[in-house]
Amino acid sequence: MRIIAQAADDIERTLQAVDATSNSGxxxxxxxxxxxxxxxxxxTAIRAALDDVRAQTQAITTKVRREEQRS
Structure with missing residues (x-):
């Protein structure tokens, strides 16, 4: 899961870099x-996909932790 979070963070930084270098100034x-x-x-599409990936990662992590606590 850490790899997914890192990739999402890398994409986030790339979005910010494109925004910064493409402004009208x-x-x-x-x-x-x-x-x-x-x-x-x-x-907008990339942001929605990132938000979905982060939400799914959180849901999976929560589910795995619950299952680990049960065993």
Whole structure:
């Protein structure tokens, strides 16, 4: 589970890096505007997937701990 959490954290940092390097103060013009529009959609999908992965990881971890306590 630790590997999954680490991967999710790495993806989170990548999202932040893309946000930081693609803002209009750094990348101006039509290409930057198109990228930011597209990125907003992709970022939303990636964020939803990350949230789901983290929730599923937490649920699995909780289930495993309960089963370990029973045995």
């Amino acid at each position: 750094i990348w101006a013009g039509p290409a930057g505007d198109r990228f930011r529009d597209d990125w907003a959609l992709h970022r």
